[in-house]
Amino acid sequence: MGPHLVSARAVVLVEGISDQRAVEALARRRERDLEAEGVEVVPIGGAQAIRGSLERFGPHGLDLRLAGLCDLGEEGHFRRALERAGLGSRLTRDDMEDLGFFVCVADLEDELIRVLGPPRVEEIVESEGDLGSFRTLQKQPEWRGRETYEQLRRFMGSGGGRKIRYASLLVDALDLARVPRPLDGILAHV
Template sequence: MRSMSAACQTPATLVLLEGPSDVAAVTALLAAQEGGGERSAYELVDLGGVTNVGAHLSRAAEADPSPRVVGLCDAGEARVVLRALQRVGRAIAEPQELSEEAFFVCDRDLEDELIRALGPGPCLEVLEEQGLADRFAAFGRQQAWAGRPLTERLHRFCGVASGRKVLLAGAMAAALAPGQVPPPLAGLLRSLQDADARA
């Protein structure tokens, strides 16, 4: 599934993202960065799971013209992306080299990056704005989570209800000031600025 249609049939750059929460976060950051302007040089692609990255890379390599492909993944999935890039001829040997191919790795996962960048207090404000503050308070009183660090409770809370991860990824990303954007997302945004410059 693709999250947006580019103005041209074959965009100059495809942005491969593991799932809808990644798409929501990147979309929110792009909207803040660009003021919601038209984006025709690239297309955000929801992979529906990182295991689909190889198929998308292969299709991109076979396309004429072949688009540039960039992306974002979680640390636990970095080797999956690495092997997929190697299969299409990219000369990289370790996950630490993924950024050289404009694939950026979240340290743990996207939600962890957003929570650490935004900070616990502002995250609670986001929950309040989204009408989730009372549910989070009730969640924190559960025996399994009582007394756990706030950041751990926030991380778990993001994923325990259908649709919540997407909602909060977008809301937390939108709440970030420009200087707060986590390094993996900042790197991805820079790669898209390059894509626009080339278009």
């Protein structure tokens, strides 16, 4: 159990560390102190771990207030785990959102890139000294001619720790009036 989970009143279950960093960055920007509020953001290590996480933190475990974030491709894993945990049956996406579980179209990086727009994301990549690496990816035969937003998604997902490093940078660049709905939704739920 993490250092703060003993005193937690709510837990936000996310697939990985990059999602955790994004949620925590948005909380900071919204001037929320999650630790003081008793909210812990827990990277579960992939969607397949949602069932065990719900057993641990849900109604048959620590019985904490729950929220979660998953990629579109993992929606089924999350839906089935919520149903197995006794949190509903034949859940629709709206039902999942009522429970605090939000689905990102494609994934969180996709949501952030679409909201910010590729030109702004490229500025951030340049400010981090990674524009040369991004241009190299754009020249690769399999990525030449593709939309810039697709190239940026691939770029964020490649390279050791890049996705984790850019998660909070992209959130920090957001206009707070245009935060991706899933990211805003989980914070509003806890």
